[in-house]
Amino acid sequence: MILVKKIIDKLRPVVIDILSQLGLELFDITLRRERRKLVLRVVIDDPENYVSIRQCEIVSSQIGNYLDEADLIDSSYILEVSSPGLDRPLREMKDYNRFVGRLAKIWLKDGKVLVGNIKETTENTVSIELKNGEIITFSFDQIKKGKLEIDF
Numbered sequence: 413m414i415l416v417k418k419i420i421d422k423l424r425p426v427v428i429d430i431l432s433q434l435g436l437e438l439f440d441i442t443l444r445r446e447r448r449k450l451v452l453r454v455v456i457d458d459p460e461n462y463v464s465i466r467q468c469e470i471v472s473s474q475i476g477n478y479l480d481e482a483d484l485i486d487s488s489y490i491l492e493v494s495s496p497g498l499d500r501p502l503r504e505m506k507d508y509n510r511f512v513g514r515l516a517k518i519w520l521k522d523g524k525v526l527v528g529n530i531k532e533t534t535e536n537t538v539s540i541e542l543k544n545g546e547i548i549t550f551s552f553d554q555i556k557k558g559k560l561e562i563d564f
Contacts, residue, residue, distance in 0.1 A: 416443050419484050423452075426482075430474045431456055436467065439496050443485075450489040452479075455496055459510070463495035502558035509533045511560060516540065518558040520550060527561065 420443055428438050440455040456463055456471055472493040479485060502508055502516060511530055518526045518540065528540040531547055539549040 419443055422482075422484060423479075426478055427454060427475060430471060430478070434467065434470065435460070436463070436471070439500075443489075450485065450487060451492060452485070452489055453492045453494070455494055457496055468493045468495070498560065498562050500560050502560065505533070505536065505552050508538045508552070508558070515561040515563040516558055517561050519556040520554050521556045522554070 420441060424438070424441060427441060431438055435458070437457045437459055438454070439457040440453070442451075442453045444451060444453075454471065454475060456468065458464075458467065472491060475493065476491055479489075479491070500507075502511065502518075508516075508530055512533060514530055515528070516530050518538070520526065526540055526542065526548060528542040528548075530538065531541045532539040532549075536552045537549055538552060538555070539547050541547050
């Protein structure tokens with residue numbers, strides 16, 4: 413586990429640099445053993461738009477080239493580059509700001525689960541409009557977790 417952390421700690425700034433040159437952001441990076449294979453999973457985000465397959469290909473190629481040269485991982489591995497997806501987690505206040513108007517599911521620390529459109533945000537509050545039209549406002553600190561819902 414310590415070795416995995418060292419690899420991620422060395423790789424993270426390189427990945428962030430690659431992404432920033434492309435106008436992208438790092439959403440998550442993990443390295444774990446899955447079915448006897450090592451999987452390096454890099455999740456990227458485009459703060460202005462959705463991540464395209466082409467962007468994933470470019471990032472994968474650049475990270476792959478770096479890993480080949482740096483020889484950070486001494487065994488065979490699988491590199492996966494993807495986006496957070498349409499039902500992406502909402503982790504930070506900036507995520508709620510970005511997705512005002514979108515359908516979300518939010519779990520509050522008091523056990524309530526809310527599903528509705530993100531109506532409005534302030535510096536540290538989120539308002540969501542439920543299907544019945546009721547608007548509920550709560551502080552960001554009250555949120556246990558949240559994610560976008562796919563709205564058909």
